[in-house]
Amino acid sequence: MSQRFFQLNMQFTRTFRKKLNEHLVEVGLYYSQWSIVYYLKQCGSATLVEITNYLDVEKPTISRTVKRLEEQQLIERLPSEDKRERKMQLTKKGLEMYEKAYDVVNKFEQSLLAEIPETEMEASFRTIQQLRDKLK
Amino acid sequence: MSQRFFQLNMQFTRTFRKKLNEHLVEVGLYYSQWSIVYYLKQCGSATLVEITNYLDVEKPTISRTVKRLEEQQLIERLPSEDKRERKMQLTKKGLEMYEKAYDVVNKFEQSLLAEIPETEMEASFRTIQQLRDKLK
DNA sequence: CCTAAAAAGTTACCTAAGTAACTATATACC
DNA sequence: GGTATATAGTTACTTAGGTAACTTTTTAGG
Numbered sequence: 001m002s003q004r005f006f007q008l009n010m011q012f013t014r015t016f017r018k019k020l021n022e023h024l025v026e027v028g029l030y031y032s033q034w035s036i037v038y039y040l041k042q043c044g045s046a047t048l049v050e051i052t053n054y055l056d057v058e059k060p061t062i063s064r065t066v067k068r069l070e071e072q073q074l075i076e077r078l079p080s081e082d083k084r085e086r087k088m089q090l091t092k093k094g095l096e097m098y099e100k101a102y103d104v105v106n107k108f109e110q111s112l113l114a115e116i117p118e119t120e121m122e123a124s125f126r127t128i129q130q131l132r133d134k135l136k
Numbered sequence: 137m138s139q140r141f142f143q144l145n146m147q148f149t150r151t152f153r154k155k156l157n158e159h160l161v162e163v164g165l166y167y168s169q170w171s172i173v174y175y176l177k178q179c180g181s182a183t184l185v186e187i188t189n190y191l192d193v194e195k196p197t198i199s200r201t202v203k204r205l206e207e208q209q210l211i212e213r214l215p216s217e218d219k220r221e222r223k224m225q226l227t228k229k230g231l232e233m234y235e236k237a238y239d240v241v242n243k244f245e246q247s248l249l250a251e252i253p254e255t256e257m258e259a260s261f262r263t264i265q266q267l268r269d270k271l272k
Numbered sequence: 273c274c275t276a277a278a279a280a281g282t283t284a285c286c287t288a289a290g291t292a293a294c295t296a297t298a299t300a301c302c
Numbered sequence: 303g304g305t306a307t308a309t310a311g312t313t314a315c316t317t318a319g320g321t322a323a324c325t326t327t328t329t330a331g332g
Contacts, residue, residue, distance in 0.1 A: 004261070005257065005260065005261050005264070006152065006245055007171070008261070008264050008265060008268065009145070009148075009149060009264050010149055010152070010153070010171075011191065011192050011268065012145075012264050012267055012268040012271070013145060013146055013149040014192065014193070014318095014319075015192055015268065015271045015272075016142065016146070016267075016271060017146070017288095017319090018319085018320075019271055021287095021320085030287070030288085031288095032287075032288060032289090035143070035146075047310075047311095048310070048311065049309080049310060049311085055147065056147050056150065056151060057150070057288090057289070057290095058289070058290060058291080059310080059311065059312085060289085060290075060291085060311090060312075060313080060314095061288065061289050061290075062311095063311065063312060063313095064287090064288085064289095064312095065287090065288085068287095082297075082298070082309095082310080083296080083297055083298085083310095084296065084297045084298070084309065084310040084311070085297095085309090085310055085311080086310080086311070109142055111270075112267055112270050112271070115266075116263060116266055116267070119259075120259050120262060120263050121141065121263060123255075123256050123259035123260060123263075124141065124259060124260040124263040124264070125140070125141050125144070126256060127252060127256050127257060127259075127260040128141070128144050128145050128148050128260070129144060130251075130252055131148055131152075131248055131252070132144065132147065132148040132151065134247075134248050135148070135151045135152065135155055135248070136151075150288095150289075153289090153318095154289085154290075157290085157317095166317070166318085167318095168317075168318060168319090183280075183281095184280070184281065185279080185280060185281085193318090193319070193320095194319070194320060194321080195280080195281065195282085196281085196282075196283080196284095196319085196320080196321085197318065197319055197320075198281095199281060199282060199283095200282095200317090200318085200319095201317090201318080204317095218279095218280080218327075218328070219280095219326080219327060219328085220279070220280040220281070220326065220327045220328070221279090221280055221281080221327095222280080222281070
């Protein structure tokens with residue numbers, strides 16, 4: 001049973017990402033980009049290391065995705081005292097993108113959640129949280 | 137709350153794969169390879185399309201991973217009537233690999249599951265299963 | 273029987289995530 | 303103040319996943 005849980009969950013997240021990407025095509029964003037745009041909206045601005053810590057993804061991966069977001073002019077660099085760091089924030093265009101993408105993501109997630117009891121979701125949330133904490 | 141569940145779960149599976157890969161290094165296998173070896177052990181033999189359907193991963197991805205497993209002589213081709221298909225099975229070396237990797241994976245998964253109540257795990261399993269079914 | 277459609281794999285090329293090794297800047301310590 | 307260490311980010315290269323387009327073989331329909 002335990003075996004199967006992890007396998008099932010790996011498969012689910014793979015398909016989840018795939019389907020969400022299909023929906024995000026219409027606004028011109030990938031899920032990986034969305035997760036950074038989402039974070040920057042919440043916190044206003046952040047360095048690459050801060051994004052790395054929040055998403056728990058390695059620096060080179062973040063570096064590349066941030067580069068693409070900058071090329072699309074969805075985010076921009078902020079001046080900083082520490083010359084090593086790149087502090088980024090959403091541009092006006094990025095904020096508009098956030099609004100559009102939020103709708104797409106939210107609609108998709110809500111459609112999945114319909115009919116799943118809240119208590120079950122809460123139990124699942126706790127479980128995944130505990131599992132994640134153990135990994136660290 | 138729902139928002140966070142998907143984000144949390146994506147992050148968890150990413151870290152899960154990473155850590156499991158670190159453990160699997162000692163037997164010389166990647167998680168993606170393990171999932172194919174595991175399936176071939178369960179069903180005896182399978183074509184690429186059958187593996188594709190079981191894992192819900194696209195054909196080119198499976199094709200590449202199978203190629204590597206064959207190069208490592210962990211799996212081998214079986215003769216088949218349909219000249220299009222490649223029916224694969226574990227070699228003797230592949231079976232030995234299965235045993236070693238099974239221990240690694242099982243130990244890792246059990247260590248994560250310790251202290252998590254069974255009822256919570258069952259609820260989580262049902263939830264992920266329902267979510268996955270909705271995606272299809 | 274012959275041709276069109278379907279199915280199994282492969283190839284080429286895209287994004288996503290990882291490690292290792294590097295540069296440049298900032299901090300700590302003697 | 304000068305040197306060693308730590309931190310931020312990048313570059314090069316790996317595996318993992320995806321799509322689109324292709325070849326080869328099989329199946330279906332006329």
